[in-house]
Amino acid sequence: MLLDAFVLIVVAGLFAVVAGVNDGGALLATGLKLPTVRPVTGIVLLAALVAAVPLLTHQVALTFVTRLGSFQDPGGRLAMVIAVVSALTVVGLLSARGRPTSLTLAVVGGLTGAGLGWGLQVSPEWVALVLAFGLAAPFAGGLLAWVLIRVLAARTTARGLWRWHWVGFLLQTLAYAANDAQKMLAVFMIAMGFTGAPVEYTVLVAVLFAIGTLYGLPKAGRTLSREIIASRPPHGVAAELAAGAAVIGCAAVGMPVSMTQAIAGGLIGAGVAQGGGRVRWYAAGRIAAAWLLTLPAGGLLAWGLALLVKGFASVRVS
Incomplete structure (x- = not known):
């Protein structure tokens, strides 16, 4: 196996675990105040759908791999490594400062910057479309x-609220598996050179994601269910239903969006409907500021690293 492929496989595995830490807990957080879906049950269902749904549709993964840029061209694996490392760095730094953000936004920024820095073809039309849908998703959820x-x-x-919680949880989990989760599969696609969704890789992604979710649930739960609004069970159920519908709509046209952003928008919308005083606007503003910073920061870091690595490689060859 080529060294760049091996490195990307290792990075892809780490990325799936971090996605579980960052995203998985957020998916379970909105229902923590209801006894309907226990955390262990939720993690099992989430992992099962993350493994199964890409076997039916993986259009969002293809957007990451082929539509944003030409990452299957020579140099694409190294560019993908740089993009993922940059995304993880930005998300890690912001999270350490108490500003949780969207891993999907960071990846889109990283792919754009790494592609440009490495000299790969990057589609400005698709980058603009993905950004537009990403900005619209939390407003639609709200x-x-x-x-x-x-x-x-x-x-x-x-x-009846308990029953709606089951419906909402299943809807948002299905939406995540059809959309946001496929960024993990996309990294393995580049590493291994396939464009489909082999079951062994979707299962591997699901297992690594579940491990990360188990680890990250407590922190993510506090962030979404307590910091954004003074949440009651109906707020969480409304946010689940709204976020699931918004993200499935984006998946239908192959547009990657952040489920955590859609959930946060849903919580704010539910809070505003019952009086804006329920929303902790300062915390919501900090999270929104982190979202706005994430994509350009990921893009600039990946662009700089790509230029540096490519220049170093050229010097060694000469």
Whole structure:
């Protein structure tokens, strides 16, 4: 096996674990105040869908691999390594400063910067489209949750809310597997040179993701379910339903978006519907600022690293 492929496989495995830490806990966080879906049950269902859904559709993974840029061309593996390392660095630094952010945004920025720095073909049209959908997703989640929380409050009993929580959890988990989760599969696609979704790789991604989720659940749960709003069970259920619908809509057209952003938007929308005082605007503003910083920071770091590595490699060859 070539050295660049081996390095990318190792990076892909680490990336899947970090995605579990960053994303998996957030997916379970909104329902922590309801006894309907236990954390262990949720992690098992989440891992099962992350493994199974790409076997049916992996259009979002193809967007990362072939539509944003030509990462299957010579040098694409090293560029992907640089993109992922840059994304993990940016997310790690922001998280260490108490500003959790979107790993998907960081990856899009990293891929754009690494592709440009390495001299690969990068599609400005697709980058602009992905960015536009990424910005729209939390607003769509917020608007849908604003409507749903009113319906739930008016028409649903406590027992009915438990049933809706199951529906919402399954919907957002399906949406994540069809969209956000496929960034992990995309890294393995580049590393191994395939364009489909072999079951052994989707299962590997799911297992590594589940390990990360188990580790990251407590911190992510505190961030989303406590810091953004003074959350009650109906807020979480409305956010799940809204985020799931918004992200599935984006997946249908192959657009990668952040589930954590959509959930956060849903929580804010649900909070605003019952009085803006429930929303902790300072915390929400800090998270939004981190989102705005993530993509350009990931892109600039990856661009600089790509130029540095490519220049070093050229000097050694000469």
